[in-house]
Amino acid sequence: MEHSIRNHLGALALFALAAVPLASAPALAEDPIQLGWVGPLSPPGNYSGGQEMQWAVQLGVDEINKAGGLLGRQLEVTYEDTKGQPAEGSAAAVRLITKNNVSAIFGEFHSSVALAEIEEAHKYGVAWMGTDVWADDITAKQYPEVFRVSPANSLVYVKAADWTVEQGFKNIAIIAENTDFGQGGAKIIADELQAKNVAHTLATIDLNQQDFTPALLRLMNQSPRPDAIQMVVAGQAQYQLVKQACQLGLAPTAETKLIGSSGLLQKEVWEVDGACAKNLLIVNVAQPKSQWNDKAKAFVAAFTERYKRAPTGVALEAYDTLGVVAEAIRKAGSADRAAIVRALEEIKYEGANATYSFPTTKEPAWAFHQFMDVPFTIIQYTEENQGPEEAAIVYPKNWATTDKILP
Amino acid sequence: MGSLSFSRAVQAVLLAVALLLPLAAGPYWIHVGAIAWYYAMLAASWALLAGFAGQFSFAHVAFAALGGYASALGVGLLGLPVGVSMLLAIVLAIVTGALIGALVLRLSGPYLALFTLAISEIFRLILVAEEDLTRGMLGLPVPGLFSGQSDVPYYYLGLGLVVMAMLAMNWLLSTRVGLFLRAIREDEGAARASGIDTTRYKILVFVVTAVIAAIAGIYYGHFIGILTPNIAILPEMGLVIAMAVIGGIESLPGAVIGAVVVFLLSESLRAYGEWRFVLMGLALILVQRFAQNGLYPMIEQWSRARAKPRAAATVEDRHAG
């Protein structure tokens, strides 16, 4: 008995030793360049989005390493699950910076977590590049270390709201999830519609909830009935909204259009919603297939082959985030933290989704280090089981494949 | 050689290690340590509430949220100086703690658990829904307490708070109150029959633990710099429960050690992703199944059993010498 306990203790001690990371040795020239990725991989974070981002990054890392690495060194990314919790995010950032000794940090899906992370990045002077965090505040703080590949709320949702106005919708219902993303986006849409004098109502939903029928019935019973419903929901609750609105005969119909967010680009939309997802309109932060460059084509093919599912806009953004950081290291000619920050201000990098640069204008405040030409389309599924890249493009005009929105 | 002195010795050694840690550890472990103090305060005060007084409450993290948000809003909304704002948050915790304590007087066991769970959920939903006030899930920015970049001041502040909370709770337990609380847990009816003012002591223990939880929340908010309603979700409460139960629900130092060990383990096993929480759930069930009083008291007992023969041996040695 005593013997076996001792054995167990020994095993435990070994386990603990194994857990102590080996990254404390001083960096040699041949050592890999260390980068840190942050994002949600478990609840209460949006773990399905986080997973796609992580996969895309790993794909990019493998490609770079296979091609000989960066500056002759291999690239190593440490992935940190921040669970959608700010405290986890700040701890992750400190850990990456002080323990893994990373040259730069990138990723993240939740703005509230990003806001905690950038404090640490700023404190230590380490570049931080946001992949899919939309709160204006993140770049509006104008920290020299903080950059963003993804749109700011003000960048996309103002355009989305303007588009709904152009389309002649008179009565718009906004359904937003009660998270940083939903509340932030909903506020910008509401303000824009207010400014353009278009009637709108706002409903906030909890992501844990699954039955939205009463709320949808309320919208249905509104007089006049909304002619467009704009969902600012990233989580899986969006699938339920689509299904339930469709089953009630509320939307998408000839009278009421249903506009959703990028979560609906994942193929699960067809498994959960089936025929109900046809005619859905989706705000997509990615280029249409017609505009894909070779990089985008290669990425989509590689991703689909490796993970057995097509990448969505988030995956492209994540892949490009890594690309941007890698380009900055190349340009800086070293993995020095300050040099990377400087290089990021100067680069012009053609990624899979866009050509990136980061302006230093300070007006409006959120434009600082914000990539401005975020490709942005509104697409519509026209057939069942369609992939997003096959869907019709209804906005913007120069990319549009149709000028007609299906009922 | 009793377990008491062993326990004291262990605690003294651990305290010394905690005090010296910043000299040896890098900024990362200092940061992690500073967060661990938050959980240590919560786990220890919850152990007092649930383990000693038998009030199995699910609302403990809600009190931390109350403290954190009240202190942050006092500064941000009312423009109070930080110190005043903190005091206000503590007063609020006293009032709320007393109120909850008074409301649950008639409830026990699963009823108390369900009641506090519902209260905690309502409070969290208010934090989410009243976004004009709390900024909802966008997160409420909280001003820091120290200028400069190092986390060392927070680390020592947290450690100081843990030590103070432990001293206060130990003192409370060493007075008659400790006896009364245990009597209430074992058999409330009998305690009342023998003249103990059960109402008073139940409310008292809710107030004391609510204040400690609120102080933990205040500390946490100012340290992390942003608060979201997720601080009070059920899995966070689950984490605190797991820490206290694994360390020892009837031992305050056990709960503190449980909190620190569970938190540090979950940090150092990050490479294992979600498996960490699977393991934590398993550990919680196994500890409760096979070592109900937690691991720390078990180690204490074990050491006592080993200490006896050794003490005898020393005596013999002396004779021989």
Added chain:
Amino acid sequence: MSYFLLLAVNGLVVGLIYALVASGLTLVFSVLKVVNFGHGSLYMLGGYASYYLISGLGLPPLLGVVGAMVTLFVFGVVFERLVIAPMYTDKVERKDEYAIIVTFGLTILITNLALVVFGPFAKSPPSFMTGALIAGPLILPYDRLIAAVAAVVLLVGLSLFLKRTALGQALDAVSQSRESAAVIGIDPKRMYTVAFGLGSALAGGAGALIAPVFALSPSMGDLPAVQAFIIIVLGGMGSVGGSVAGGVLLGLVQALGVGYLPDPNRALAYTQAFGALLLVITLLVRPTGLFGRPHLRLE
């Protein structure tokens, strides 16, 4: 009027499904005097079990539900024997706390395990029947209708089982008083195992029935668990009839609350708070529940 009717019918249907979720919790509580804080994770497991039975073995959807119930029954029996059973011995001092902690631990264990094993992406088994029943102003998706009808069948079956069969009566006897049950030759320990197994099977069945209505995710059980807690408190902790009444009441209150409260945004944000508030008030004002028999263990 038709608006009210629509809300009410939808509330009723959802309430019946809630009642089924709560009935397993009720059964376990009435026999073991234990609130199973792991109930939501059993519900989630039931949903995934039916998904894999349907997509893996090609079972028809309703058979998938039955399969999920069988799976969960076995799981419940094993868990009870291994972890809950020691509670009845003298080795366990604080029985209430013990039960809360181990069942809560089960939730932490299973929810996280599900994330690792089932993956982060949403899954959904095929519909029982696509489309919706439309009768005048009434719109009711068939999946919901079928889930509600199945819930009623299961609830009626459960009541009959408890009243008419020898095993059911033995369970009921133990729930009334374990001492007197033991006197007439019923082994309470065996009944505890049966009750926990049945309770798990009911949770799993509910999860399987709801899977096509909503979708599957590792955290899908969190909210239904809280709702089930609310329902059993409303229903007086331990009567099947009480949970039906409690479930329907909760369904109606939530539907009408969201439908009629003045500020639509707040109304929706506070949907879950309504239920929690009902629980708080019930425990304060009428701890014996709104319906049903009085609590068995409350001073």
